[in-house]
Amino acid sequence: MARCADVLVLGGGPAALCIASELNQRGVAVEGIAPEPVDAPWPNTYGIWVDELKALDLDHLIEHRWSDTVSYFGSGGSEAADQPLVHGIDYGLFDRAALQRYWLKRADGVLWHKDFAERVEAGAEHTLVSCASGEVRKARLVIDASGASSPHIRRPDQGPVAGQAAYGLVGRFSEAPISSGRFVLMDYRSNHLSEKQHLEPPTFLYAMDLGDGVFFVEETSLALAPGVAYDVLQQRLKQRLEHRGVQITEVLHEEFCLFPMNLPLPDRNQPLLAFGGSASMVHPASGYMVGSLLRRGPGLAEALAAALADPSLGSVDLARRGWQALWPMELVLRHQLYQFGLGRLMGFNEQLLRRHFATFFSLPREDWFGFLTNTLPLPRLMGVMLRLFALSPWELRQGLVLGASQHKAPRFRQ
Numbered sequence: 504m505a506r507c508a509d510v511l512v513l514g515g516g517p518a519a520l521c522i523a524s525e526l527n528q529r530g531v532a533v534e535g536i537a538p539e540p541v542d543a544p545w546p547n548t549y550g551i552w553v554d555e556l557k558a559l560d561l562d563h564l565i566e567h568r569w570s571d572t573v574s575y576f577g578s579g580g581s582e583a584a585d586q587p588l589v590h591g592i593d594y595g596l597f598d599r600a601a602l603q604r605y606w607l608k609r610a611d612g613v614l615w616h617k618d619f620a621e622r623v624e625a626g627a628e629h630t631l632v633s634c635a636s637g638e639v640r641k642a643r644l645v646i647d648a649s650g651a652s653s654p655h656i657r658r659p660d661q662g663p664v665a666g667q668a669a670y671g672l673v674g675r676f677s678e679a680p681i682s683s684g685r686f687v688l689m690d691y692r693s694n695h696l697s698e699k700q701h702l703e704p705p706t707f708l709y710a711m712d713l714g715d716g717v718f719f720v721e722e723t724s725l726a727l728a729p730g731v732a733y734d735v736l737q738q739r740l741k742q743r744l745e746h747r748g749v750q751i752t753e754v755l756h757e758e759f760c761l762f763p764m765n766l767p768l769p770d771r772n773q774p775l776l777a778f779g780g781s782a783s784m785v786h787p788a789s790g791y792m793v794g795s796l797l798r799r800g801p802g803l804a805e806a807l808a809a810a811l812a813d814p815s816l817g818s819v820d821l822a823r824r825g826w827q828a829l830w831p832m833e834l835v836l837r838h839q840l841y842q843f844g845l846g847r848l849m850g851f852n853e854q855l856l857r858r859h860f861a862t863f864f865s866l867p868r869e870d871w872f873g874f875l876t877n878t879l880p881l882p883r884l885m886g887v888m889l890r891l892f893a894l895s896p897w898e899l900r901q902g903l904v905l906g907a908s909q910h911k912a913p914r915f916r917q
């Protein structure tokens with residue numbers, strides 16, 4: 504059996520690198536287990552509002568940046584539908600390699616094992632992790648950062664988990680699919696859809712100009728259980744582009760995206776700690792998480808470093824301190840509010856969604872930005888949600904209070 508590490512991190516994605524690096528910076532002896540080399544390129548692209556990174560002084564980690572950031576929430580084929588709603592703040596795409604290097608540099612000294620954690624057995628003193636290689640590793644605390652589908656983390660069963668599904672491609676086109684130099688957060692225009700398709704779950708376009716004639720276009724559904732099928736999304740994207748007279752001439756990369764939006768919070772009494780997707784840190788309203796890792800990683804590492812300094816504390820006590828630091832009551836309550844909001848939105852038909860988002864983005868910028876980035880204190884978040892309710896037209900209010908199914912909106916696949 505290997506020696507006992509202070510902390511053993513499972514995973515090699517953003518969450519694992521973030522928490523391993525923050526602990527390492529605080530002098531904690533950290534080891535990690537990841538099936539791929541930790542400097543192997545990540546498969547996903549990560550977007551973020553630039554101000555989120557500026558607040559952390561990390562905006563140099565951005566590779567692409569747009570100031571022309573818009574959405575479309577108009578209805579049908581009316582002229583107003585083609586009028587973009589201007590967001591007025593910059594959006595960026597991470598330079599994934601730079602973000603990885605940033606964390607790996609701070610994690611210099613962490614011992615990584617190329618392996619796969621198969622079984623985790625937590626005792627009061629220490630935790631054992633049995634790996635695919637046959638190796639058994641031991642640590643005072645194990646942090647599971649192996650993503651949202653980790654089998655090691657206990658969480659309540661609250662029914663089917665809704666996923667955000669998207670099909671996207673980076674490519675070249677017969678002509679620009681969106682205005683040059685632009686970022687489109689949500690294009691809910693749907694005049695390319697048939698009457699029957701209008702009754703199906705709504706989807707929107709998320710798109711950006713990457714320069715040199717290359718664009719990223721992605722057909723996305725908000726959150727559904729089960730998620731919208733990839734072939735439906737792919738077909739809708741093609742239909743949307745064709746309606747605008749745009750042909751795909753070269754596919755450079757395809758993205759198939761499905762991740763849970765309303766994963767219940769983990770049981771915070773378990774002797775195994777989690778971080779990232781496995782800790783339900785994905786924002787239930789926006790689906791984003793990387794900004795949250797960067798904001799919450801240092802505080803968690805600080806609390807754990809302080810607890811680890813007490814040699815009498817074993818896995819159970821250390822994990823308890825960790826859960827308290829990661830999910831204090833304020834964040835738990837905010838998360839519940841977001842989950843409530845998402846639950847309501849999931850029942851909305853296309854028309855209600857358009858109205859909802861148009862109303863949402865008419866809020867003062869700091870309010871919608873704070874809501875989307877989970878940076879508003881609880882009382883302010885509640886205030887924003889009440890304000891949103893007050894600004895909403897009657898039909899929308901009814902949907903927000905009763906749930907859309909109460910007033911005969913088309914039901915989506917369950």
Ligand SMILES: Cc1cc2nc3c(=O)[nH]c(=O)nc-3n(C[C@H](O)[C@H](O)[C@H](O)COP(=O)(O)OP(=O)(O)OC[C@H]3O[C@@H](n4cnc5c(N)ncnc54)[C@H](O)[C@@H]3O)c2cc1C
Binds near residue numbers: 516548650
């Ligand atoms: C396609 C897509 C696009 C997204 N876009 C954004 C975005 O634009 N902005 C944003 O903020 N968020 C985005 N998200 C949400 C979220 O930030 C990502 O899902 C993020 O990758 C989650 O990070 P993670 O480290 O928790 O998990 P993952 O990235 O899933 O990493 C899990 C890691 O654990 C390893 N692993 C798995 N099982 C084991 C095991 N048993 N033992 C050891 N290692 C294991 C995996 O190999 C991997 O290295 C997106 C998600 C997806 C799926």
